[in-house]
Amino acid sequence: MNFRISCLLFALLLAGCSSNPTQPTQSQQSIVNQTDDAVTEARFSQNLNAxxxxxxxxxxxxxxxxxxxxLDAKTIPSIRKLVLPPSGTFKKNWMAYRKRFIEPVRLKAGRAFWEQNQAFLSQVEQDSGVxxxxxxxxIGIETIYGRQTGNFRVKDALSTLAFSYPETPNKSARKQLFKDQLKELILMCWTEAGGKLPAKNSxxxxxxxxxxxxLNQNSSYAGAIGLPQFxxxxxxxxxxxxxxxxQIDLKQSPKDAIASVANFMKKxxxxxxxxxxxxxxxxxxxxxxxxxxxxxxxxxxxxxLIDQGILTKQQGNLQSGGVEPQSKAFIIDLPYPDKDGHDQVQYVVGLHNFLTIVQYNRSYFYAQSVAEFAEALGYKNQSVVPVESVSKSTAHIKNTGTPSKPKNQAQRRK
Known part of the structure; x- marks a missing residue:
């Protein structure tokens, strides 16, 4: 494992010697760093072997x-830096985040990807309802359709975060998450290589x-793989x-990526x-x-929310593109600083489907970006239940107490 002692730890070492008027020489500092590397490398190997x-x-x-x-697994110092929390002066900026993804190059690539895979996308939409x-x-927000899938070996990325996670308030939970993902990687690769689980010692x-x-395929710094970054x-x-x-190939097969994203959202x-x-x-x-x-x-x-003036009556009406009044929702806050540096917040009412996107990436910024990217591609952010279906559904509820099962979205659009 080839990483150097952190600046924070180095500062603490210097502070511990502050009563000594003689400062460490460059060679002494190198010895300290080498010793730390050796100890950390041994600990990494021990934990990985366990x-x-x-x-x-x-x-x-x-x-x-x-x-x-x-055998050649190693820690990646840059990954440890990438997972560090932002500084105390950092301000979340929804507008800057949005600008990274809802922009002409990515949207143009999205339209080209859709055109290239139009028939298959239509079939998947009909089958899954997504x-x-x-x-x-x-897929566009994750990797620009495969252009940015990461350049770290997945076993190195996951090993680094499992056994060499930096000092953060959530270190214990994060380390366990990546240990679990490292185990999943081994099982995934074993079955992809033709093995069965359990392997019965053979x-x-x-x-x-x-x-x-x-094990050596490329991933993001967090170990996410392929076009959809699974x-x-x-x-x-x-x-x-x-x-x-x-076979499932999320790196080279757009169809595998499309079907997998739809299945994730459906499930x-x-x-x-x-x-x-x-x-x-x-x-x-x-x-x-x-x-x-x-x-x-x-x-x-x-x-x-209608009663409090947060939503309009139309948004509680299926026939006008809204949802049923008893549908559940929550308030999303999207903070950003204005041009003068003053704190501002954009508020949105999230519905069940917003939470489904959050399951893909646990970030309000991410989910709202997906929604707005989709709208830029032509998605209508409203219910698409025909009036006659609403009438039939209402009648069915009155007769049986159970709403009738809707058709899939692709059929409703026709």
Whole structure:
């Protein structure tokens, strides 16, 4: 593991010697750094070997195979810096974040990607109920359709964050998350290489070169892979072979990426034909401010928000593109500094589908960017339930107490 002692720790070492009038020489500092590197490297190897041993035992994968696969694993100092929280003077800036993604180059690439995959996107939308615009928007924001998929070896990225996470308030939880993802990576690569789980103490049928290639594939600094930037656990749970070639390739196959994003959204509860969010009515901004608590939980009914002037009556009406009055919602706050540096906030009412996007990336900025990117591609952020369907649904509820099951969004648009 080739990383140098952090500036903070180095400063503490100097402070500890402050009573000594003689400052450490350059050679003494180098010795301290080398010692720290050696200790940290040994700890990294010990923890990694312990994890490999546990996976080998629980999944019956031969330990030598795992050890060979991770023989050259290393920590990446730049990754440790990338996951550090922002400084205390940092201000969240929704407008700057939005500008990074809702911009001409990415939108042009999105339209080209849609045109190239139009037939398949239409089929996936019909099968899953997830709008093509949402799928295209997610892949565009994540990687500009494969242009920016990361340049770190995935085993290095996950190993660094699992065993060498920097000192932060959430260090323990984050380390555990990446340990779990590292385990998922091993299991994913084992099965991709032709192995079965548990392996029954045999590597028969496993392509060792393919196993190694899987561990060494490129990822983001956090270990996300391919066009849609799926973590290993998401690949194992939600990725789909969209092009029916017998394998899932999120790096080279747009169809696999499209089908996998749709499946992720569907499995996380995407409501077909329903909008994502509503703008707050100008007269209800103060009321919205009082209800914005930052918690991603739908806790108010749309009718309650209408009563407080946050939404209009139209937004509680399916026939006018809204939702049912008893639908649940919550308040989203999108802070930014204005041109004079004063704190400002844009408020939005998030619905169930907004939370589904948050499951993809736990950020209000991200989810709102996906929604607005999709709208720039033509997505209509409103219910698409025909009036006759609403009437039939209402009649069905009166007769049986159960709403009738809607058709998928693609069919409703016809």
């Amino acid at each position: 994890l490999l041993g546990a996976v080998s035992q629980t999944q019956e994968i031969p330990l030598p195979t795992l050890e060979i696969g991770f 709008p093509a615009e949402i799928i295209v928007a997610i 590597s028969q049928g496993v392509n060792s070169a393919r196993f190694s290639a899987c 973590m290993p656990s998401s690949i194992r749970s939600f990725a789909i072979d969209g092009d029916d070639d017998g 996380h509860g995407w409501q077909t034909g329903m909008p994502i969010s509503f703008p707050v009515h100008v007269s209800g901004i103060n009321a919205a401010k009082a209800l914005a608590d930052g918690e991603p939980q739908v806790k108010f009914t749309v009718q309650e």
